[in-house]
Amino acid sequence: MKKILINYAHPAKSRSTVNRSLIKTTNSLEGLTVNDLYANYPDFLIDVEREQALCEAHDIIIFQHPFYWYSTPAIMKEWLDLVLEHGWAYGSKGHQLEGKIFLQAISSGADAETYQPSGYNEFTYAELTTPYRATAKLCNMTWLPPFVVSGVHRGLAQDELQKHTDDYLKTLTALRDDQIDLVLAGQQETLNSDLNSVIKAGM
Template identity: 45%
Template structure:
């Protein structure tokens, strides 16, 4: 059984429709450690040794957050800047994350059509996530395609519930190592690969 660490970043969870529901679903999956960064570090003072210890004892790292300016909310970036230190996460002696898996779990205001070459945003979500992909690679981790909830403002409650069930199934498959691996490189998102 793989141990999953979710690093969750949402600065306005009281207004959230999507992540409040996804977070609840994730918290119910056995083997998942759910870390709400804005709850834990409201002052942005990240406890680096604790965060590094958490990374050491988990097998799968998930960055879960709403898409903010085509990237992540500020506290998650701060977490990356401080926790993924030289000789811990990368560099000659920085092998602590080698062989682990990482992925992003994202919600976007824009619809799926917006995130195409012809669409308003011009690039896909996966393309926007290139810095996360390369960060994971530099740290010796395998970066899976993102789980994406598009068009968050237009989703009805029952559709959000379906995404939450879907997310719980993804976490279960990651924990039990039952995801199909063949098409990972080509897939824009992991959504369609969830059993």
């Protein structure tokens, strides 16, 4: 059983129905740690040694956050800047993250159709998350396309929200139990665009 770390960053989580629901569904999952960055570091003074130790103790590192300005909330950028040190995360002697899985779980305000060349945002999720794919590559991690919940600003119907929550739990469980076809998953636009196709038979 693989161990999962969720680095969770939402500066206004009390108002986020989607992220609260996604995080709540993880409570029952064995082998998973939620690291709430805003709760742990309200002053932004990140304990680098603690964070590196958490990463070393887990096999799968998930960055869950709203898709602020096509990127992450500020504290997650701070985390990346400080924690992913040369000689630890990358470089000739930086092998501590090698082979671990890197995944973003993001919520976006606009609908998925706007994240297309012909849509309002013009660029796809794959294009806009390229810096994180490059980060995973630099750290010799196994990158997976993001798990995306879109259309948050219009308000999700309860059944729609429940489906995303169920899919998130299914994704986490499959990752933990090594039941994701990583090659096939890496070819998807988003991990949950065709989730059943990337989960190995028997799940």
